[in-house]
Amino acid sequence: MPRGARLVGLGHHLPARLVANAEIEARLALEPGWIERRTGIRTRRWVEDGVGLVDIAEAAGRAALCDAGPRAGNVGLVLLATSTPDHLLPPSAPLVAHRLGLGRAGGFDLAGACTGFVAALALADAHVRTRGVSVLVVAANILSRRIDPDERASAVLFADAAGAVVLAPDPDPAVGLVGVDLAADGSGYDVVGIPAGGSLRPFAPDLDPRDTRMTLRDGRAMFAAAVEMMSDCARRALDAAGTAPAAVDRFVPHQANARIFDLVAERLTIPSERTLRAVADNGNSSAATIPLALSLDHAERPVRPGERILMTAAGAGLTAGAALLVV
Numbered sequence: 001m002p003r004g005a006r007l008v009g010l011g012h013h014l015p016a017r018l019v020a021n022a023e024i025e026a027r028l029a030l031e032p033g034w035i036e037r038r039t040g041i042r043t044r045r046w047v048e049d050g051v052g053l054v055d056i057a058e059a060a061g062r063a064a065l066c067d068a069g070p071r072a073g074n075v076g077l078v079l080l081a082t083s084t085p086d087h088l089l090p091p092s093a094p095l096v097a098h099r100l101g102l103g104r105a106g107g108f109d110l111a112g113a114c115t116g117f118v119a120a121l122a123l124a125d126a127h128v129r130t131r132g133v134s135v136l137v138v139a140a141n142i143l144s145r146r147i148d149p150d151e152r153a154s155a156v157l158f159a160d161a162a163g164a165v166v167l168a169p170d171p172d173p174a175v176g177l178v179g180v181d182l183a184a185d186g187s188g189y190d191v192v193g194i195p196a197g198g199s200l201r202p203f204a205p206d207l208d209p210r211d212t213r214m215t216l217r218d219g220r221a222m223f224a225a226a227v228e229m230m231s232d233c234a235r236r237a238l239d240a241a242g243t244a245p246a247a248v249d250r251f252v253p254h255q256a257n258a259r260i261f262d263l264v265a266e267r268l269t270i271p272s273e274r275t276l277r278a279v280a281d282n283g284n285s286s287a288a289t290i291p292l293a294l295s296l297d298h299a300e301r302p303v304r305p306g307e308r309i310l311m312t313a314a315g316a317g318l319t320a321g322a323a324l325l326v327v
Contacts, residue, residue, distance in 0.1 A: 005128035005176030008071040009166035011063025012295035015047040040258025044159035044283025046144035057140040060162035068166040076133030081116030081287040114315025116287030125177040134168040139287040153216040159283030163291025179241030179324035188318040229320035234312040237322040254313035255279035255289035
């Protein structure tokens with residue numbers, strides 16, 4: 001029997017430590033205001049010592065389940081989109097599910113970089129429709145421990161945060177994701193990444209610790225690719241749903257850089273007042289930015305049944321994706 005996948009819960013978690021631009025500008029000898037002019041970021045959150053990825057993912061997941069209440073129903077799967085798991089092995093999602101008391105729910109990590117949440121949401125929607133059980137999708141990153149504090153291109157951008165959503169089965173097949181597009185361009189594979197620590201260059205006594213930190217090799221190339229891929233994926237997702245940009249109620253772009261998502265919104269002809277903006281106070285937490293922005297906005301303006309929410313993202317790999325969600 002056809003079924004839909006309704007959004008029934010939203011939640012997020014922000015670490016307590018607030019890091020203002022002045023702290024980073026002083027360390028990098030940048031003039032005051034340099035970061036905000038180029039990125040739109042004023043502050044970001046970084047975790048304290050001893051806080052792990054599972055900790056912030058659990059907090060966001062618990063908030064989303066609380067928001068859903070009884071509507072969450074039987075959660076049969078936990079998907080965790082992250083580029084910064086607590087361990088290379090085992091995956092973090094099973095521990096998140098355990099801490100949340102979700103019994104024998106499945107749990108898997110997805111390493112989709114900044115596109116991870118959109119990809120996880122697409123998988124979650126399909127699982128809800130085919131299996132008839134709810135899915136908790138969490139996106140979380142602790143990027144403060146992966147940046148090179150002396151590399152200007154990445155040190156000014158990245159942050160720590162977690163966001164989560166709950167999708168539940170619904171008798172109306174028209175709710176849930178009605179348009180999805182996922183894309184990749186491996187020709188830009190090394191534009192942003194962590195050079196060492198994987199199977200190709202494993203940890204070794206003579207490994208330079210800086211090679212285990214994130215590096216943004218070509219910021220201009222990443223900027224241009226993000227604008228192009230986010231715009232193209234969003235158009236294809238809208239076309240797949242037969243929906244015009246004017247019908248979008250909330251546009252939630254990946255909060256990488258304010259200039260990027262302003263250009264994407266302009267290309268899509270989506271009014272600026274419908275574009276969610278969380279980057280100024282929270283920085284770029286990769287896959288977590290979309291559910292974080294949506295959860296923060298939901299706290300101020302609760303999401304209503306029938307709304308159309310367009311999400312789009314691009315990131316390392318290069319990966320990109322977009323999804324149109326009907327609530």
